[in-house]
Amino acid sequence: MSSRAGSTAGSSKPGTSSSNRRGGGTTSELTSPKGTSNNNNVGSDSGPIGGFANREEMIAYFSKEKITPNLSPLSDYTFIHGCMNKKENELLEYLSKQLGVADYLVDLRSSIYLDSLCHYVAFCKEHSFSTRQTMEFINLMETLRKGCLSSESSNIPINTVITNNQMPTVAGAPKFSSELELQEFVKTQLFEMSKPLSQEQVSDLEKQIQDEERKLEEERLKQEKEKKKKPPSSSSSSKKMTKDEEEELLRKQEEEQRLAEEKAMIEKKRKEEYRSKLPLFNIDDVAIVSDFILKTVVQHYHLYKYVYEENQPVQACDYQVSVNSIMLDCVYPLSAMLQDVAYMQKKEDERRALEEAETRRRQAEEEERLRLENEARERYEKEKAERNAPKLTDENLKEIAEYLKHEVMTGLEDKVSVVETRVKATEETAMSLPTPQKSNSRPQSSAKTK
Structure with a gap:
């Protein structure tokens, strides 16, 4: 475990900066009293923070009294359903308001806790868990968190409300003195959840x-009944309502x-x-949840105890790196696991993009193939029609010639008869006209006889 922590701590992670901002720009709050900071000017140049003039005012406000979250909504089906419908950038603020973890901007432990809940929800959405499965999974993770603590003085309490779920996984949470006990409990619990x-x-x-x-x-x-007891509003009062008030109502x-x-x-x-x-979880769900718990809780058992317990020291034999590096690089809700998740998401997006491109290419090839098939089919039908057309013999050609000759001669005879009829009619008309008288005098010749 120490080699894993040392390797992750020495690398620079893209999630470190975001986790540092969310934690208020410092990790010294883990070992120093609440309200102290090694970087007091953080937030001073960026304007008001959460309604406070500067970071110092915000820290002073939250240092007055210890924040005690109300974790009972984690066993509320409607609340979990609302979490699953929230966008990623809205979920953190929603959890902060509903659970009362108002100091997550100045207390890194609170920030880690809300981050972990956000990633529990993201994990369940990624694997298409139902609302009931998500609620049971979060309750199981809360049970494991409670069991890792050696005392009741954790700064993030445990939800002890018993609900009507399949199994009351949160109430009466056991204690785990080692990673082996935790693993045995997880196996037993998941086995019970996967039984019909x-x-x-x-x-x-x-x-x-x-x-x-x-x-x-x-x-x-x-x-x-309460609505019926209320006196109905008079017509005069309703008339006094303005248009804006009516629209608001x-x-x-x-x-x-x-x-x-x-x-x-x-x-x-x-x-x-x-x-x-x-059953609540099938065999595939059990494998996914087991792998998740192994990577987030079991491998960082001692770190888990340090994160959620006040004044819990980290032994040198557990982690040979600085506390700040541990908090930013080894805990799942922060950068180390986030980078793995982001890398996996990137690979998944690339795979989907390649699949979509391949689908479009295959669709274009299929359309081109259908077009070529239609053209080939049309050519074949045309050639087939030409091949199946009847062939003309010499006798057929002779008959066709005689037929055409007969048709032509018949047409000529008809035309000749029409012309003869017209000529005859013209002659008859000329004969019916009166004959002009001839003169006896011979006209003189203009030409002289030589």
Whole structure:
């Protein structure tokens, strides 16, 4: 483990700068009291930070009292569903507000914790986990985090709320004195999660869902009664509303309706998932989750204890590098694992781009092949028609010549008869005209007789 940490710590990672910014520009808070910093001018030149005038004011505010997050939403199906629908750049702020981890800009441990949750969600989305699977996976990771701590004085508490999941993986979390115990617990837990549900478990889940439906129905009826008790607004007051107020009221009503529809859809999806008799994780999911836990928790067991426990020293035999390098290069939520994930994502994008280019090339080749086939088919049909055309013999040609001659002669005879008829008619007309009288006097010749 020490060689792995030393190799990762000596390299420069692209995620280091982003992790440094998120941690407030320093890692000395891990070994120094909260509120102290070796780089006090960070953020002073970049303007207000999170509503504070400068970094010093922000640190002073969060140093007044210890932040105690509320981790109960991690067992809420609706909350996990909302996390999975958030964009990557929105998830961190969403988790900070919902869990109450407000000091993640000045406390590196809080920053690491939120980063880890972000990457748990990203991991589940990458492998197409359902909302229920994601919630169980996060609860399992929380159980492992709790079990790595040797005392209850961790600065990030554990969520101890028991939910109606398949197994209460968070409540009563065990303690792991070594990596081997942690591995054995993970194997046992994943084995239980991959077992098909028994009829008794299915009945229990169905009963829990029915109880929830009954409670929701009672709450709905109670709200309807409260609405009926409220006095209706008079027509005079409604007339006094301005156009902007009416638009705002309409917008609020539409927003309430949208939220109600979204909540009903999520609740329907949750019931379908919990009513499924399939195991929570199949064999492929178990392999993926096991590999993830091995790389993020087991290989950095001692570092995990250091990150989440106050005043937990790091032994020299564990890591032969500086604490700052460990925090920035060895913990999964920060740069070391992020670089691997980014590299894998890049390779995946390149592979998809090549596949799309190959698909387009094959499609173009197929279109060209079809075009050539159509042209060849048309030529073949034309040649076939020419070959199958009847051939003319000498007798056929003679008959055709006689036929044409007969047609030509018939046409000439018709034309001659027409001409003769016209000539005859002209002669008859001329004969019917009166004959002019002839003069007896001989006209004198103009020419002289020699």
